[in-house]
Amino acid sequence: MFVFQLDSTSGVPPYLQLVHQVRQAITVGYLREGDRLPLIREAVEQLAINPNTVSKAYRQLEHEGLVDPRPGVGTFVARAPEVTVSPAQYAKLRRGLERWLREAADAGLDDDAVGALLAIVRRDLAEEGAA
């Protein structure tokens, strides 16, 4: 069974933390198509969290097409992305990105500049047909 965690120091609203965790778990293959997410009652007991927060997170995941609610049964992972990334590969990509972001920060780029650069590079890659 999938287990949620909450970081109360992160400043990220709890419902978004749940959404991120499911998204990420699907990306790296910890959650596969057909897996059941914890029932709202189970998540509530696990985390001592407001049930409305869990249902809000599940609604958002449903809206994104990542999960399917089956009334009276539970909420299930709808589909895994075509290519799942192995946890090791995911960690490697993440480390690379962290390194790059630190370099960018050292060079004086703020969040907006980083976002702009990312958008430019993606567009260029798309034009080359590489992305």
Next chain:
Amino acid sequence: MSAAVVTRGLGKRYRSTWALRDCDLVLPAGAVVALVGPNGAGKTTLLQLLAGLQQPSAGSVSLFGLSAPAGSAQALGELGYVAQDHPVYRRFRVSELLHLGRSLNPAWDQDLAERRIDELGIPLRQRTGRLSGGQQAQVALALALAKRPRLLILDEPVASLDPLARREFLQVLMATVADEGLTVLLSSHNVAELERVCDHLVVVAGGRVQLAGDVDSLLDEHRVLTGPGAGVPDGPGVIHVDQADRHAHVVARIGGAEPMPGWSARPIGLEELVLAYLRRAREPRPVTSELELSA
């Protein structure tokens, strides 16, 4: 969503001092509402007015749209109230407390009360004075829930508990919300610990409501703006300004608007948001011109 609690112009005066004033609140049914504010802010006064333990000096309280006033038998039947430090009669056995509850409450659910006490592993024959603080809190909660209330009011329910007992208390509370969909109003001066349990927030300071609303909407509407120290904006949307030599951080309610040119905006955390309102309440700024906050 229907309202569990509506107050209009609610106020309470002790001699010449207003402990609570001009309080207009609408708390939706099914919400878990955190009432936060410093000590002496008027939190307990507000809770006691809602429970009918005190009579208002001004304004009115309505629970679930009932015309019966707070404190009437009909209103009392709708609510469970756990006072600060969850007092229990210390010389009573747990079973005697349940007997008392059953005798005093028409809608009492004895099975529910016994099952809860049993699940907690608390012996019915134990005198409550010999239970741990966490167990006393759980017994007080079980008693309040056995009334089958639609509104549960808890005054500083976890302040005196150790971290583990705190977590266990909130687990039981949230599981009950999941099972029965009751409305919960709990006060605390520790915001961080409430973030995961509340979906609604009421900030009280100096006897007045400073901020009230749905937590996620409030977080969406507020931003921390950072920009040059000169030309710090002013106006009704500015909640708090931290002024440094060459730059300033501003907590502002900007709705969905973009910040002014030259200013960056980042999302705000719940604790930061509450602090900004509490600091504003402590240092009231003169109302000056209403400059536009957003570009």
